Amino acid sequence: MRAMNLVAVAAVLMSGLSTAAAAAEPDGKALYARRCGICHFADGGGTWMLERRLGKSQALLESRADLQAPYIRLIARRGLNGMPRFTRVELPDSDLEIIAAYLTRSGPRP
Amino acid sequence: MRLILPPGMKAAAFDRARQALRRVVGAQWVLDTDEDRETYIDPYAVGTGAAHAPSGAVAPASVEELQAVLRVANEFRLPLWPISRGKNLGYGGASPRMPGTMVLDLGRLNRILEVDEKLGYCVVEPGVGFFELHEHLTKNRIAMEVGIPGNGWGSVLGNALERGFSFRGDHSESICGLEVVLPGGELMRTGMGAMKNGVTWATARHGFGPSWDQAFVQSNFGVVTKMGLWLHPTPEEVITLRVALDQPDDIGWYMDALAPLRLRGVVNGNVQLTTYMMTVIDSTQRADWYQGRDSLPDSVIARIRAERGLGWWNGTVRVAGYADVNEGNLKRVQAALSKHSGREYPFTRTLSAQTPSRGPTVGPLKVANWYGGRGGHMSFSPVVPAVGSAVVAQFQRTRARYIEHGIDYSSTWYLNGRTVTNINLLLTNMDDADLTARGDRLFHALVKDAAAAGYGEYRTHLSYMDEVADTFSYNDHALRRFNERVKDAIDPNGILAPGRNGIWPAAWRKERGKV
Known part of the structure; x- marks a missing residue:
């Protein structure tokens, strides 16, 4: 079962990569898939830990309505619990801004 | 994190060096804000990470920029710590050994330069990750595979240079041909690559005279900017046996049964055997099973095994290649195992033409969450002979130490033909000072025990590099003296990765042992 989950995660990630390659400009969804999806899609370790801490409704970042850009920037640069930090070489500020903007509008809005 | 200067370096000299580096790579690629420094701290450090805090990072975009960076470092005696992607998690991450060392981040050198399907090799730069190489092979339908470690987030080149497996x-055994910038800035290629037009650089292991590829593995003799790496042909069929062993001993x-088959190539991949831990981390944490401060009692381990249907040891044996050859090899494996256990083991068959190979994952990193809080992990990894009695003795000795220190035993054994590499996880919660201190004491005890038995570690965390290097002490540390004579000859200012794997240049030798 575990192996199947990992394959599923990889498949989702790869679909994200393909989307990124096809787009002329990097869009938030594709960047999020490439940079964050392996941990923060449905079967990822980040999603699992968020569910344990905050409950199922808060686990998938793309479905959250409460995320704000400064908080997303902070966690990416400082890490959280078992999540390692991202340097500006691995995740440039420009990419992080696009991802933060995407996550602040991807979930349901009031 | 506040600025920590290299030992003995004046602030004014450091500022001049930073200015010079900005002129080389552009201001935005000298990363030296407090937040930048924080991002290069080992996320799984023993303690706060300050013992290995960098003064910043510099990220060249080309070999030419890298050469210029090294010239600046020599001019100002600024120590640099090369990283590929900085994902050496469990061994120090992106952090340098000596505080104040500036990280030389090679993540912007990220091209896949060549993939040859017919001859089975690739040439990559440091910033190429396993995800990118796997994607390239898959997208281009290249029937070749790369060995992928448990943490697939890292660099292909960097992992091979750490002897990841x-x-x-x-993986270092697949290295064939390197391009290296020496500490003074000179560009060199090894093996056949040393010819002006060397065609067999990434296919012939040796050139003319000494072979130097392995001298740049786990060392601080140069900055590797390109690597030839042999790929593995995708097998027609993979048979995977699933094995669960009931008793610890x-x-x-098991090792005695499979070592001869591994040595003869009947089993053509490392045999892996692991405790319950790598299964239960998928969906649970320690608190779900046990609240005590001591090592998990046998009764709890028995409950975990019963609920998850696990053996004390769990593993896989991989038989891969042409289907008709596999058939004979499978019979030999089953016969060798059933001779001891009286049973045959379940297996699956996968045809590569129908099922793509599994790509990289970061799933095993979940293990950092075991104790909760700011989780982390390190590994204690001695190399033991592939002899059953030696393996049992090392296992019993190690587990007794874990119990003595009140840490949960988690261990995986990788059987090669002649040796078994034993990766013992030391899981921690950095918010729990007592647990972290016990883990540190446990590590010291394990190094000492293994050395007394004649077993060295294949790789270790930054904080224990001097201690492990010290166990390689034949003839009053003759190997260390040799390494440091080489180091001083090619890096007289000692600017490249001081202290890496216990090799200290004269300029910083007094820092040995300080953590």
Whole structure:
């Protein structure tokens, strides 16, 4: 079962990569898939830990309505619990801004 | 994190060096804000990470920029710590050994330069990750595979330089041809690459005279900017046996049964055997099973095993290649195992034409969450002979130490033909000072025990590099003296990775042992 989950995660990630390659400009969804999806899609370790801490409704970042850009920037640069930090070489500020903007509008809005 | 200067370096000299580096790579690629420094701290450090805090990072975009960076470092005596992607998690991450060292981040050198399907090799730069190489192979339908470690987030080149491994064995053994910038800035290629037009650089292991590829593995003699790496042909069929062993000491007969088959190539991948831990981390944490401060009692381990249907040891044996050849090899494996256990083991068959190979994952990193809080992990990894009695003795000695220090035993054994590499996880919660201190004491005890038995570690965390290097003490540390004579000859200012794997240049030698 575990192996199947990992394959599923990889498949989702790869679909994200393909989307990124096809787009002329990097869009938030594709960047999020490439940079964050392996941990923060449905079967990822980040999603699992968020569910344990905050409950199922808060686990998938793309479905959250409460995320704000400064908080997303902070966690990416400082890490959280078992999540390692991202340097500006691995995740440039420009990419992080696009991802933060995407996550602040991807979930349901009031 | 506040600025920590290299030992003995004046602030004014450091500022001049930073200015010079900005002129080389552009201001935005000298990363030296407090937040930048924080991002290069080992996320799984023993303690706060301050013992290995960098003064910043510099990220060149080309070999030419890298050469210029090294010239600046020599001019100002600024120590640099090269990283590929900085994902050496469990061994120090992106952090340098000596505080104040500036990280030389090679993540912007990220091209896949060549993939040859017919001859089975690739040439990559440091910033190429396993995800990118796997994607390239898959997208271009190249029937070749790369050995992928448990943490697939890292660099292909960097992992091989650390002697990372997978079921395909030690990845450094697949290195064939390097391009290296020496500490003074000179560009060199090894093996056949040393010719002006060397065609067999990534296919012939040796050139003319000494072979130097391995001298740049786990060392601080140069900055590797390109690597030839042999790929593995995708097998027609993969047979995977799933094995569960009921008793702790069953590991002894198991290794004795499979080592001869591994040596003869009947089993053509490392045999892996692991405790319950790598299964239960998928969906649970320690608190779900046990609240005590001591090592998990046998009764709890028994409950975990019963609920998850696990053996004390769990593992896989991989038989891969042409289907008709596999058939004979499978019979030999089953016969060798059933001779001891009286049973045959379940297996699956996968045809590569129908099922693509599994790509990189970061799933095993979940293990950092075991104790909760700011989780982390390190590994204690001695190399033991592939002899059952030796394996059992090392296992019993190690587990007794874990119990003595009140840490949960978690261990994986990788059987090569002649040796078994034993990766013992030391899981921690950095918010729990007592647990972290016990883990540190446990590590010291394990190094000492293994050395007394004549077993060295294949790789270790920054904080224990001097201690492990010290166990390689034949003839009053003759090897260390040799390494440091080489170091001083090629890096007289000692600017490149001081202290890496216990090799200290004269300029910083007094820092040995300080953590």
